Amino acid sequence: MGNQTIPSPPVVCVTGASAGIGRAIALAFAAEWGADIALIARSEEALNVVAREVERLGGGALVLPLDVADEAAVSAAADRIERELGPIDVWVNNAMVTVFGRVEHLAPEELRRVTEVTYLGSAFGIQAALRHMIPRGQGTIIQIGSALAYRSIPLQAAYCGAKAAIRGFIDSLRSELLHDGHDVKLSMVQLPAVNTPQFDWARSHMPRRARPMGKIFQPEDIGRAIVRVAERPKREYWLGASAMEAILGNYALPGFADHYLAENAVDGQLTEQPDTPGRPDNLFDTVPGQHRMRGRFGLPRHHLMLTSSGGTARATAFTAAVALAGGLGYLAHAALTRQRR
DSSP: OOOOOOSSOOOOOETTTTTTTHHHHHHHHHHHHHEEEEESOOOOOHHHHHHHHHHTTTTTEEEOOOTTTTTHHHHHHHHHHHHHHOOOEEEEEOOOOOESSSGGOHHHHHHHIIIIIIIIHHHHHHHHHHHHHHHHHHOOEEEEEEEEGGGOOOTOOHHHHHHHHHHHHHHHHHHHHHHTOOOEEEEEEOOOOOTTHHHHSEEEOOOEOOOOOEEOOOOOHHHHHHHHHHHHSSSSESSHHHHHHHHHHHOOHHHHHHHHHHHHHTTGGEEEEOOOTTOOOOTTTTTTOOOOSSSSOOOOOOOOOOETTHHHHHHHHHHHHHHHHHHHHHHHHHHOOOOOO
């Protein structure tokens, strides 16, 4: 697929735009495309700050404070974007919430809320975008996903389930678009761990403060990568070697991954700092003062590889699976040999 022809100025909608990855995506489209950007999130105050940053970077901004779990509000927002900014060229679904905790400790309303925002909010956004894009025969929808859509980890069952659900939803939609001959581009981008405020404002049932697991990437790098995706949309992208390793490792040896994560991914998601019981969280309400782009995890910068899940990734998956299986087979043989001695 060749590069997209980008109109001038393009119209981009970003959900979850008040902080973290969504904020970085909005600013990247403003800086690189000079886009008119519709900013969706719950906090009008935070969105106004982002709007001023967008305008300083040469873009235009339309602030749309709403909850993506409200289908009617999302649909009305899409109509308003088309009226005030023009045809929507790119719709980026990014809004999410999560809860850290073991499954038996999650309340029904917590499970429901994570599902309504992270899964249904994305589905509602896709439907709203399609309603305008299909009649025109063009447009791009980008779904911000996660390696956790393929390889779930402990303490985040609700979030992992929601990300896996939207991946299934999108796979079904792709076939429908192909069957009906609609030239709307649909791309899902599976992310690695990112340094965002979610680890400070997410609800948690754990005694210690949450942290990302594995290599931590910065939101600005994700934002720039999403602009590249919009310029060359493909079926799916994996961002960062760690995301690729998690996805391919789960394909190759899911049982081994279960045991590895059981041993490493509980403490691996917790710092040594105690969490504050009853602190404000963003599950049902916004948290004033927390709408930043970055979280608290310093300034490390890792190379961010943007990989299509097409032929290159399949070849990598086969090679990795063979190498990993061979290595584990050697270890098993060595262990059995030692036992027989």
